[in-house]
Amino acid sequence: xxxxxxxxxxxxxxxxxxxxTVTLLLDGAxxxxxxxxxAPLSQAQLHSAAIDAITKQQEHCIExxxxxxxxxxxxxxxxxxxxxxxxxxxCQESDGAASERLLKMILAAGAGPDLQASDGFTxxxxxxxxxxxxxxAILLAAGADPTIPSKLSSPVLTxxxxxxxxxxEVALQACRERAxxxxxxNILAQAEADVASFGRLPRPSQESIRQALAxxxxxxxxxxxxxxxxxxxxxxxxxxxxxxxxxxxFLERDRIVQxxxxxxxxxxxxxxxxxxxxxxxxLCRADPRRL
Numbered sequence: 001x002x003x004x005x006x007x008x009x010x011x012x013x014x015x016x017x018x019x020x021t022v023t024l025l026l027d028g029a030x031x032x033x034x035x036x037x038x039a040p041l042s043q044a045q046l047h048s049a050a051i052d053a054i055t056k057q058q059e060h061c062i063e064x065x066x067x068x069x070x071x072x073x074x075x076x077x078x079x080x081x082x083x084x085x086x087x088x089x090x091c092q093e094s095d096g097a098a099s100e101r102l103l104k105m106i107l108a109a110g111a112g113p114d115l116q117a118s119d120g121f122t123x124x125x126x127x128x129x130x131x132x133x134x135x136x137a138i139l140l141a142a143g144a145d146p147t148i149p150s151k152l153s154s155p156v157l158t159x160x161x162x163x164x165x166x167x168x169e170v171a172l173q174a175c176r177e178r179a180x181x182x183x184x185x186n187i188l189a190q191a192e193a194d195v196a197s198f199g200r201l202p203r204p205s206q207e208s209i210r211q212a213l214a215x216x217x218x219x220x221x222x223x224x225x226x227x228x229x230x231x232x233x234x235x236x237x238x239x240x241x242x243x244x245x246x247x248x249x250f251l252e253r254d255r256i257v258q259x260x261x262x263x264x265x266x267x268x269x270x271x272x273x274x275x276x277x278x279x280x281x282x283l284c285r286a287d288p289r290r291l
Contacts, residue, residue: 008045008048008049009021010022010029010045010046010049011024011039011045011047011048011049011052013025013061013123014033014050014052014053014058014061014065015052015053015055015056015058016056017056017058017060017061019061020050021063022061022064022065023064024030024104024196026041026064026065026068029041029176030068035045036090037251041068041069041164043070043071043074044080045064046069046071047069047071047074047083047086048069049061050062050065050070050086050089051084051086051089051143052089052094053065054086054089054093054186055089055092055093055100057093057102058244059101059102059105061100062105062106062198063104063105063184066105066109068285070109071088071110071286072086072106072107073110073112073115074086074166075115076116076117076118077255081118082118083105083118083177084117085106085111085115085117085123086106086111086114087103087111087113087115087123087139088115088116088117088121088123088126089129090102090106090123090135090254091103091123091126091130091132091135091139092102092126092130093125093138094132095130095132095133095134095135099135100134100135100138101137103123103138103139104138106164107138107142111216113139113142113143113144113145113160114143114144114145114150116150118163119151119152119248120148120149120150120151120152120231121150122144122145122148122150122155123135123139123144124136124139124140124144124145124148124155124171125148125150125155125158126151127139127167128155128156128158128159128162128164128171128175129158129162129164129166130162130164131159131161131163131165131166131167132163132167132168133170135168136170136171137170140170140174145178146171146174146175146178146278147175147178147187147190147191150216153194154190154191154194155171155193156168156175156191156193156194156195157165157197157198159171159178160194160195160264163265163287168195169283171191172191172195175187175188175190176189194222203219204236212235224229228257228258229255229256229257229267230255230256231253231254231255232250232251232252232253232254232255232256234250234252236250236252238256238264239252241264241265243264243265243284244263244271244283245255245265245266245272245273245282246266246269248266252265254266254268257270257287259281260286260287261281261283261284261286263281263282263283265282270282
């Protein structure tokens with residue numbers, strides 16, 4: 001029975017992380033239902049308890065609820081249109097280790113990575129909003145579709161709008177890989193159109209720039225085939241400058257390109273600009289090959 005606030009004891013126990021109490025309540029409900037004294041616990045009751053357990057990151061309680069028959073793949077229905085899928089709830093709180101374990105547990109229990117809440121948000125879309133990069137990677141590894149929009153925007157646009165640039169990078173790369181895998185250039189075209197409509201590229205982290213560019217040599221990118229790039233070394237005067245595209249300072253081992261006008265950028269950043277059709281210097285609009 002619910003308490004005076006309308007909360008069921010099972011939900012309260014899950015919220016508090018009282019695993020022994022959860023076990024007692026589930027066993028008691030199962031026995032009473034077998035004797036015909038009460039109706040079996042409904043999926044709605046189990047789901048409500050699971051949402052509270054996820055919010056408080058009570059992993060053992062989720063395990064107990066799944067063992068009791070909780071449907072991890074439950075989606076909004078007519079009688080409960082505001083129901084939040086468990087896989088979406090698992091991405092709400094943080095990008096930490098506990099959230100990773102919860103998300104993996106729910107996916108392993110049969111939850112689809114692309115389940116949508118009533119507002120159209122998928123778990124991946126929510127990760128893009130909150131910049132939960134590690135959870136986004138788990139979802140993509142589970143087969144999440146990075147192109148599914150909410151009622152308002154695409155994951156890429158949502159990430160950019162919330163300054164979640166690392167997730168914007170992840171979403172763009174996922175769109176590239178999906179376009180290649182499905183042989184559908186429209187997927188990448190739409191993602192790049194979203195970026196163009198926002199007015200700027202994601203600002204990659206300095207670490208991601210170093211990892212992406214450390215081994216990239218001149219001429220490896222068609223967009224840069226007429227330009228020279230170089231690696232920065234200790235003492236280089238450019239180490240005091242920053243890339244105008246991503247606004248990250250240049251570091252040793254970064255590969256940069258200096259355009260004919262004299263302006264310098266990370267090779268990856270200026271390559272992205274050129275790939276999107278912007279064939280002039282982003283700062284002065286000069287022909288990049290003109291000295």
